[in-house]
Amino acid sequence: MTKIWIVYNTKHGNCGKWCEEVETKLQEKYEVKINSVKEITPNDVANDPPDMLIVGARIVVGSPDKKIKGFVKKLGGLLKEPIPKAAILYTHGSPWNETFNKMEAILKENNVVDDILPEILEIKMEGIKGPAEPDQDYKVSKFIDNVSYFVER
Numbered sequence: 001m002t003k004i005w006i007v008y009n010t011k012h013g014n015c016g017k018w019c020e021e022v023e024t025k026l027q028e029k030y031e032v033k034i035n036s037v038k039e040i041t042p043n044d045v046a047n048d049p050p051d052m053l054i055v056g057a058r059i060v061v062g063s064p065d066k067k068i069k070g071f072v073k074k075l076g077g078l079l080k081e082p083i084p085k086a087a088i089l090y091t092h093g094s095p096w097n098e099t100f101n102k103m104e105a106i107l108k109e110n111n112v113v114d115d116i117l118p119e120i121l122e123i124k125m126e127g128i129k130g131p132a133e134p135d136q137d138y139k140v141s142k143f144i145d146n147v148s149y150f151v152e153r
């Protein structure tokens with residue numbers, strides 16, 4: 001069975017909540033693990049690499065936050081070979097801006113993954129502490145379809 005590992009960082013709980021939403025939907029078809037970067041180390045992932053990594057990042061000052069970036073960079077240095085596939089989820093407070101999407105380059109530059117789903121999931125917050133704006137759920141359904149197609153092709 002295809003193994004997917006979701007790793008995220010959250011401060012106010014929103015990024016974690018949306019990653020859990022994705023996990024619940026993917027559990028129907030795949031073996032899914034989910035952890036905050038506060039619970040595991042990059043070594044844990046490197047020692048049991050999944051078929052697909054999903055990274056959940058909060059945007060802070062126009063960029064994925066430092067903890068998730070640090071985790072991913074360290075992971076790249078520990079893996080024997082890149083994880084085959086990855087997808088990215090962001091939570092953000094300002095209107096979405098393509099320049100926020102720096103995780104894709106970080107995953108590639110650090111040899112963490114071979115192939116990245118081009119369609120990201122971005123969830124817009126109402127304010128800094130959330131919650132998400134209404135009507136963000138449809139984005140999750142679309143993301144799940146994209147992930148399923150990508151992981152099975």
Ligand SMILES: Cc1cc2nc3c(=O)[nH]c(=O)nc-3n(C[C@H](O)[C@H](O)[C@H](O)COP(=O)(O)O)c2cc1C
Pocket residue numbers: 009010011012013014015016057058059060061062063091092093094095125127128129130
């Ligand atoms: C110090 C700080 C800086 C932030 N900078 C940005 C930003 O530049 N762009 C943006 O869209 N959201 C920004 N935000 C909003 C965060 O993206 C939002 O709080 C976060 O995604 C919520 O996730 P969490 O509940 O998991 O912590 C900022 C939040 C904080 C606290």
